[in-house]
Amino acid sequence: MFFFKDESEKTGKEVIKNLYYFSENQMLDCNQYIIEDQSSNELILFDAGNGISMKGLFKGMEKFKLNYENITKVFLTHEHVDHVLGVYKLMKLLEDNPPEIFAYGETAKILEKGEERKILPVFFGLTARRFEVEIIPLKINDLSHLKEIEISPEFKFEIIYTPGHSLGSICYYESEKKVLIPGDLVFIGGSFGRYDFPGGSLNTLINSIKNVNNLDVKYLLPGHMGISDQGNQQIAYSYRMIQSINSFY
Numbered sequence: 001m002f003f004f005k006d007e008s009e010k011t012g013k014e015v016i017k018n019l020y021y022f023s024e025n026q027m028l029d030c031n032q033y034i035i036e037d038q039s040s041n042e043l044i045l046f047d048a049g050n051g052i053s054m055k056g057l058f059k060g061m062e063k064f065k066l067n068y069e070n071i072t073k074v075f076l077t078h079e080h081v082d083h084v085l086g087v088y089k090l091m092k093l094l095e096d097n098p099p100e101i102f103a104y105g106e107t108a109k110i111l112e113k114g115e116e117r118k119i120l121p122v123f124f125g126l127t128a129r130r131f132e133v134e135i136i137p138l139k140i141n142d143l144s145h146l147k148e149i150e151i152s153p154e155f156k157f158e159i160i161y162t163p164g165h166s167l168g169s170i171c172y173y174e175s176e177k178k179v180l181i182p183g184d185l186v187f188i189g190g191s192f193g194r195y196d197f198p199g200g201s202l203n204t205l206i207n208s209i210k211n212v213n214n215l216d217v218k219y220l221l222p223g224h225m226g227i228s229d230q231g232n233q234q235i236a237y238s239y240r241m242i243q244s245i246n247s248f249y
């Protein structure tokens with residue numbers, strides 16, 4: 001499986017001022033987003049990727065003069081391998097000044113216990129060692145008691161619990177800038193997250209997409225595939241698609 005060795009540069013783009021997108025570059029990786037806090041020179045990372053792709057992220061960041069040593073916080077969308085394994089790599093690389101990790105409910109619990117089987121469900125047939133990381137218990141800031149969190153003076157995100165793809169799935173929503181980071185809830189082109197992993201549920205997923213469909217979104221920044229500046233239309237499209245699938249059952 002050569003793709004595990006893919007450390008090629010993650011292509012970056014500044015979506016809006018101080019918010020960057022770095023696209024996934026291989027199987028079992030994810031899109032990542034960075035907010036630059038120019039007042040403190042800190043970088044805030046959304047989702048950690050699979051670990052192997054971390055070097056590719058750093059290469060992509062260099063193009064924008066973003067230094068990974070300035071990453072002080074990591075916000076996770078959910079507990080799956082392709083979104084969280086990079087955390088362990090980052091904690092090791094930045095061990096003198098480790099970033100704070102934020103996650104919601106079940107995701108926070110899994111990472112605090114270091115439950116490899118919940119991060120890498122058995123049917124993937126993979127272990128963390130294949131990704132060159134070791135899953136260890138981590139101290140996590142649980143977001144489940146928060147409604148919103150100020151990430152920088154410019155960005156304040158609402159925390160929206162959106163299970164269905166997994167038990168610990170959330171969306172981050174910046175209402176002023178109309179930015180939604182939905183993890184694997186919805187993607188562009190009418191797609192939506194899988195609901196057949198442990199803890200997944202079609203009905204719950206439909207309900208979560210319905211909730212998000214009520215938000216005013218311009219920038220839709222999902223965990224996979226591309227991004228869109230037609231967020232409302234894209235979410236509505238995914239909502240229509242999942243309803244039509246549901247009508248078969």
Ligand SMILES: [Zn+2]
Pocket residue numbers: 078080165166184
């Ligand atoms: Zn996932």
